[in-house]
Amino acid sequence: MNAQLLAALILLPFLFVALYAGIHEYLRFRSEGSSNYGLIFDEETGTSYVTSIADAEESFDPEDFDPNDYNDTETGEVKAENRS
Incomplete structure (x- = not known):
């Protein structure tokens, strides 16, 4: 070939x-x-993904991300200890 x-x-x-x-x-x-595209963070699953962002919505800033601060989907509890 x-x-x-x-x-x-x-x-x-x-x-x-x-x-x-x-x-x-x-x-x-x-x-x-x-459209304005950006990173959106889903607090329930602890994941982020790229999608279209509305004008009134704020995009996700990776610098402010704490991987320990999300809801655990298996137990349903919030992972961070100092969460209000």
Whole structure:
């Protein structure tokens, strides 16, 4: 098999994913307008994820993050001892 054909076959799925994401974001932009993306922290699970942030909402600052300060999903209790 030709090396150039092999390289194209390896890169082709990544190209399709990038095109799909670009088309999806363009259609979202046309329907909803511009959006501000940022990190959101979910206190119940102790995880953060990237999503669209509303204008009134504040984004997550990793500098203020304490991994011990979240609700334990198995026991339902708050992990931090000095939590009010």
